[in-house]
Amino acid sequence: MKAVAFAGPRKMELRDIPEPQPAAGEVVVQVAYCGVCGSDLHEFASDMPSMRAAGVFQPVMGHEFTGTISALGEGVNGFSIGEPVVVHPGGPCGECYFCKSGAVNLCAEQTGTGYREQGAYAERVAVRAKQALRLSDTSSLERAALTEPLGVAIHSLNRGVLRAGETVFIAGGGPIGLLTLLAAKHQDAGKIVVSEPAASRRELSLRLGAHHAVDPAQVASVQVREITGGLGCDLAVECVGIAATMDDCLASTRRGGRIVVAGAFEHPYSVNLLNLLLQEHSIAGTFGYASEFEEARDLIVSGAIDVSPLISRFVSLHDLPSAFEELTADRNRDQKVLVAPNG
Numbered sequence: 001m002k003a004v005a006f007a008g009p010r011k012m013e014l015r016d017i018p019e020p021q022p023a024a025g026e027v028v029v030q031v032a033y034c035g036v037c038g039s040d041l042h043e044f045a046s047d048m049p050s051m052r053a054a055g056v057f058q059p060v061m062g063h064e065f066t067g068t069i070s071a072l073g074e075g076v077n078g079f080s081i082g083e084p085v086v087v088h089p090g091g092p093c094g095e096c097y098f099c100k101s102g103a104v105n106l107c108a109e110q111t112g113t114g115y116r117e118q119g120a121y122a123e124r125v126a127v128r129a130k131q132a133l134r135l136s137d138t139s140s141l142e143r144a145a146l147t148e149p150l151g152v153a154i155h156s157l158n159r160g161v162l163r164a165g166e167t168v169f170i171a172g173g174g175p176i177g178l179l180t181l182l183a184a185k186h187q188d189a190g191k192i193v194v195s196e197p198a199a200s201r202r203e204l205s206l207r208l209g210a211h212h213a214v215d216p217a218q219v220a221s222v223q224v225r226e227i228t229g230g231l232g233c234d235l236a237v238e239c240v241g242i243a244a245t246m247d248d249c250l251a252s253t254r255r256g257g258r259i260v261v262a263g264a265f266e267h268p269y270s271v272n273l274l275n276l277l278l279q280e281h282s283i284a285g286t287f288g289y290a291s292e293f294e295e296a297r298d299l300i301v302s303g304a305i306d307v308s309p310l311i312s313r314f315v316s317l318h319d320l321p322s323a324f325e326e327l328t329a330d331r332n333r334d335q336k337v338l339v340a341p342n343g
C-alpha cells in the first residue's frame with residue numbers, strides 16, 4: 001500500500017510499504033482523513049536532531065485521523081468491518097500510576113501511532129482496538145479528524161481552570177489557538193482576545209467568535225489591558241512556543257491570573273520569579289489530553305462545536321510531500337489541511 005514517509009530533514013516521499021496485519025487485539029483502519037499537524041511540519045522543517053531521523057520513531061507520521069475498520073485481529077469483539085472510527089493516537093497502557101489516576105496523557109507506555117508506530121499518512125494503519133472510538137456514522141469522518149487537536153485545546157483550558165465569564169487571551173491564531181477559541185466559547189468564557197500577526201487569521205478568529213483580534217506588532221498586552229479596563233485577562237494560553245508570545249501572555253494576565261503553555265518551545269525561556277511571586281501568577285504546562293479526547297469527539301459529532309471553518313483543503317498522499325513544502329514555506333496560508341489517502 002501507499003504511504004508518505006519522512007526521509008530526512010525537508011524530505012517526504014511517497015513509498016510502497018507492507019500492508020498492515022492486525023495482531024491479536026488490534027484492528028486495521030482504512031484511513032479516511034488525517035490532519036497535517038503543526039508538530040509534523042515542525043519535525044519536517046527542523047534542523048535539530050530528531051527522534052525520527054535517529055530511528056527512535058518509524059518514518060510514517062500522521063496522528064490526527066478517522067477511518068473505517070477494514071480488518072479485525074484475533075480476540076477483537078465489538079467492532080464490525082466498515083464501522084467509522086476516530087483513533088486515539090496515544091493508546092495509554094491502562095496499568096501505570098498515571099493511567100490509574102486518570103492522567104493518561106502522562107503515561108510513558110503510550111502506543112504512539114505516527115511516532116513509534118506507523119501513522120496515518122498511509123492508506124491503512126493497524127492500531128490497538130481500544131484506540132478506536134466509534135463515530136455514529138460516516139458523515140462526521142471529515143470533521144472528526146480534528147478530534148485530537150480539539151482534545152489538546154480543551155485540555156489546555158482545563159489546565160488553566162477556565163471559569164464561565166472569564167476573559168481569555170489566546171496568543172497565536174493557528175489551529176490550536178483557534179480550537180482553543182472555539183472550546184473557550186463553548187465553555188462560556190467572557191471576552192476572548194486572540195493575538196495573531198497574520199491578518200487572514202485575525203479575520204478568521206473574529207468570524208469564529210473572538211471579541212477582539214489584535215496584531216502583536218502593536219503590543220498585545222497594551223491592547224488586552226485596554227480591552228479589560230486595565231485589569232488584564234484572567235487566563236492566557238500561549239499557542240505559539242516563542243519568547244515574544246510568552247512575554248505577551250505574562251504581560252497581559254491580571255494579578256492572580258493563570259498562564260497555560262501550549263506552544264512547543266524549542267528554546268529555554270526565562271521567567272522573572274520575583275514578578276511571578278508579586279503577581280501571584282500560575283504557569284501551567286499542558287500536554288495532550290486525557291478524557292478530553294472523547295469529549296472532543298462528542299462535541300464535534302453532536303455539532304456543539306463546529307470545527308469545519310478550520311478545514312482549509314484536502315490533499316492526496318501523492319500531493320502530500322509538496323503540501324509539506326507549501327505549508328512550511330507559508331505557515332499562514334492554510335489552517336488545517338486534511339490528507340485523504342483513499343481518494
Ligand SMILES: [Zn+2]
Pocket residue numbers: 037038039063064148149
Ligand atoms: Zn497533532
Ligand SMILES: [Zn+2]
Pocket residue numbers: 092093094095096097098099100107108109
Ligand atoms: Zn499508563
